[in-house]
Amino acid sequence: MMAPRMSRGLLAALLAMSCPAAWAQDAAWRQHEPNTRVPKGVMRYAPTGFPDRIVASPAADAATGFAVAWRTSAAVESPLLEVVVAGDSPDMGEPRQVRATTRVLETENGVAHHHRADVDGLRPDTLYAWRVQGERTWSAWHHTRTAAGAEAPLTLLYFGDTQNKNVSLTTRVVREAMRHAPDARLALYAGDLVSGGDGEDDNEWGEWFESNETLPTSMAVAPAPGNHEYFEEFEDTPQERRVLGAHWPVQFALPRNGVAQAAETTYWFDYQDVRVVVIDGTSALDLGTAKAQAQWLDGVLASNPHRWSIVLTHQPFYSPREGRDNVLLRKHLLPVIRKRKVDLVLQGHDHVYGRRLPGDEPTPVFVVSVTGAKQYRLSDDARTTMKPVAEDTQLFQVLRFDGPRLRYEARTATGRLYDAFELVDQGATGKQLVEHAEERIDERDCARAETLKGRADRCWE
Structure with a gap:
C-alpha cells in the first residue's frame, strides 16, 4: 500500500525544523530566482559550428x-x-x-x-x-x-508575453499547448518574448528557444515585437531614445513587406483563409510611426481576399492593467481596425488575461493574454469592461478555423479551459459571436498581497 502524499506546507515545515540551513537556502532561492538558469560566469549558449x-x-x-x-x-x-x-x-x-x-x-x-x-x-x-x-x-x-487552400481547416496557437524565466516556467505552457493542438500549423507570439536589458540578452534568447523546444521547427512562427525587444539608448540623458535590440532583426526570418518607417517590425502574411497583420505598438507609441502604420494597415486590410483577419500586436488598445492607456493606438490604428472589420486583435504586454466585452458589433474581439511568469493585477475598469478576466494565470490559446466558423479557446498552463467562444460568418448579415461557457473554470484572482520581492502592484515576478 502506498504511503499518503505529504502536503507541500507540511514538508516545508518539517524541513525548516529538521534542517534550518537547507530551508533558508531554499527560501532564498525561491525569493530571488534569477531570470535565467545560467549561473554567473557560465557560458551556456555560446554559438558553435552546430546549427x-x-x-x-x-x-x-x-x-x-x-x-x-x-x-x-x-x-x-x-x-x-x-x-x-x-x-x-x-x-x-x-x-x-x-x-x-x-x-x-x-x-x-x-x-x-x-x-x-x-x-x-x-x-x-x-x-x-x-x-x-x-x-x-x-x-x-x-x-x-505549406498552407493548404482557403477551404481547409486550420489550427493555430497564440501566446501572450513569455518574457521571464522562460526555461523554468514557459516550457510547461508550450508543451501543454502542443499536446492540446498537435495539428497546429502556426504559432503567433504577442511580443516581449524575452526581458532584455540586463546584460543577459543572448542567454535569454537561448532560453526562449530552449523553452519552445521543437515548436519553432515543427510549425511556422510569427512574433510581434514588444517593448522589451527594444532598449533605451543614452538612458537618463537628453539624448535618450528607443532603439530596436540587435537580436530581433536576425533571430527570425520574417516577411519583408512592412511599412517603411518600421520595416523590420511590421509585416503581413496569408495563411489559408486568414490574413495576419503584425503591427509594432512600441514604434507607434514611442517613435512616431502610428500614422504611417495606420495608412499601411488600411491598405493591407483593404486588399484582404480572405474570410478572416487577425491583427497581432503587443500593447493593448484597451489596457486591462491600472495606469496604462495607449491613446495613440486608439487614435490612429483603431479606426482602421473597425473600418476594415478585423475579427481578432491579439495582444500582450499587461500580464493578465482579459477579453473586452463586445460593443454594438461582435467584432473585432480584443484579447490580452500572458504565457510567462510575470503576473500583474487587473484594473477596476478591466473588471467592468472585460469578461472573462484573470490574474496569476499562465495561458495559451488555440484557434481553429473551419469554413465559416472560428473557435477560440484560452487554456491554463495545466490545460484547463478558461475562455471559449465562436465567431460564425453568416454571410450578408455579418459575423456572430457565440459564447461557450460550459466547462470553463471560475475566474482567477491573485491571492497574495504582494510579490516575494514586496511589490504590491504585481502578483508574481
Whole structure:
C-alpha cells in the first residue's frame, strides 16, 4: 500500500525544523530566482559550428513558401538550406539547395553568425523536409507543411508575453499547448518574448528557444515585437531614445513587406483563409510611426481576399492593467481596425488575461493574454469592461478555423479551459459571436498581497 502524499506546507515545515540551513537556502532561492538558469560566469549558449536557434516563419504567401533563420559560430559564412518533398524513405531524392544570407552579432556569448534562407516556389499543402548547414555538419531534417487552400481547416496557437524565466516556467505552457493542438500549423507570439536589458540578452534568447523546444521547427512562427525587444539608448540623458535590440532583426526570418518607417517590425502574411497583420505598438507609441502604420494597415486590410483577419500586436488598445492607456493606438490604428472589420486583435504586454466585452458589433474581439511568469493585477475598469478576466494565470490559446466558423479557446498552463467562444460568418448579415461557457473554470484572482520581492502592484515576478 502506498504511503499518503505529504502536503507541500507540511514538508516545508518539517524541513525548516529538521534542517534550518537547507530551508533558508531554499527560501532564498525561491525569493530571488534569477531570470535565467545560467549561473554567473557560465557560458551556456555560446554559438558553435552546430546549427541552433532554428526557426521557420511563413512567407507572405504561406502556401508557396517559408523562411528559416538559424545561428552558428563565426566559422560558418553563407551556409546552405536543403529542401525536398518529404518521403517515407530516408532517401527522399535530390534536395534543392538555397544559399543563406548572414549577419554578425556579438553578445555576452561571443561572436555569432545568424543566417536566413528564403524558400519559394513550393506546392500548397505539401509536406517538405528541410535542414540547415553548419560547420562541416547539418541540422536534423525538419518538416514543414505549406498552407493548404482557403477551404481547409486550420489550427493555430497564440501566446501572450513569455518574457521571464522562460526555461523554468514557459516550457510547461508550450508543451501543454502542443499536446492540446498537435495539428497546429502556426504559432503567433504577442511580443516581449524575452526581458532584455540586463546584460543577459543572448542567454535569454537561448532560453526562449530552449523553452519552445521543437515548436519553432515543427510549425511556422510569427512574433510581434514588444517593448522589451527594444532598449533605451543614452538612458537618463537628453539624448535618450528607443532603439530596436540587435537580436530581433536576425533571430527570425520574417516577411519583408512592412511599412517603411518600421520595416523590420511590421509585416503581413496569408495563411489559408486568414490574413495576419503584425503591427509594432512600441514604434507607434514611442517613435512616431502610428500614422504611417495606420495608412499601411488600411491598405493591407483593404486588399484582404480572405474570410478572416487577425491583427497581432503587443500593447493593448484597451489596457486591462491600472495606469496604462495607449491613446495613440486608439487614435490612429483603431479606426482602421473597425473600418476594415478585423475579427481578432491579439495582444500582450499587461500580464493578465482579459477579453473586452463586445460593443454594438461582435467584432473585432480584443484579447490580452500572458504565457510567462510575470503576473500583474487587473484594473477596476478591466473588471467592468472585460469578461472573462484573470490574474496569476499562465495561458495559451488555440484557434481553429473551419469554413465559416472560428473557435477560440484560452487554456491554463495545466490545460484547463478558461475562455471559449465562436465567431460564425453568416454571410450578408455579418459575423456572430457565440459564447461557450460550459466547462470553463471560475475566474482567477491573485491571492497574495504582494510579490516575494514586496511589490504590491504585481502578483508574481
